Amino acid sequence: MPGQYARLxxxxxxxxxxxxxxxxYIPVMNGVVVLQAVKDFELHGQRIHTGDAVLPVLAAANRDERVFTDAERLDLCRTDNPHLTFGRGAHNCIGAxxxxxxxxxxxxxxxxxxxxLHLPHGHFPTWxxxxxxxxPLTLPVGW
Ligand code: HEM
Incomplete structure (x- = not known):
């Protein structure tokens, strides 16, 4: 994120x-929230039955272009940011x-x-x- 660190x-x-x-942008936890359907419904052509386990991929929801303008871009000045990193609803993260x-x-x-602090030229984190x-498994930095 060249420039964004300095801006902050x-x-x-x-x-x-x-x-x-x-x-x-990096929701930390992903695929750890398991929901259980309380009624039958259809989602993107997929039939979900009562009692089925549903594993929402929060990271994908957070990059939904229909919700976030320029979703693939880290924008530290983004204002409207209804991300799902802490879940949503009755069991929304109590530690948010x-x-x-x-x-x-x-x-x-x-x-x-x-x-x-910066990523050295040509070096990137591995995940x-x-x-x-x-x-990250490795995070090369220079300072
Ligand atoms: C960046 C850090 C954290 C992330 C990304 C995170 C994320 C989440 C997510 C996705 C859920 C499930 C929400 C849902 O089911 O809709 C959750 C639930 C929960 N989190 Fe966190 N969490 C974080 C930090 C914390 C901290 C610091 C605490 C406590 C000190 C905490 C305590 C809890 C508890 C108790 C629940 C269960 C709430 C319930 O079932 O009603 N979390 N968290």
């Missing part, structure tokens, strides 16, 4: 929106506010301590694709 470093007022955009506060504290410290949680 120089304008901390962007922080609340930036935290939610980061949560949208704590998670946001922790991310804010960590990002503030990182921006203060490493103002020029753990085996796990339902989205986490």
């Amino acid at each position: 470093r120089d304008d901390r007022g962007l922080m609340p929106g930036a935290v939610d955009e980061l949560l949208r 506010h704590l998670a946001r506060a922790q991310m804010t504290v960590c990002l503030e410290a990182l921006l203060d301590r490493f103002p020029a 753990d694709d085996e796990s339902p949680s989205k986490s």
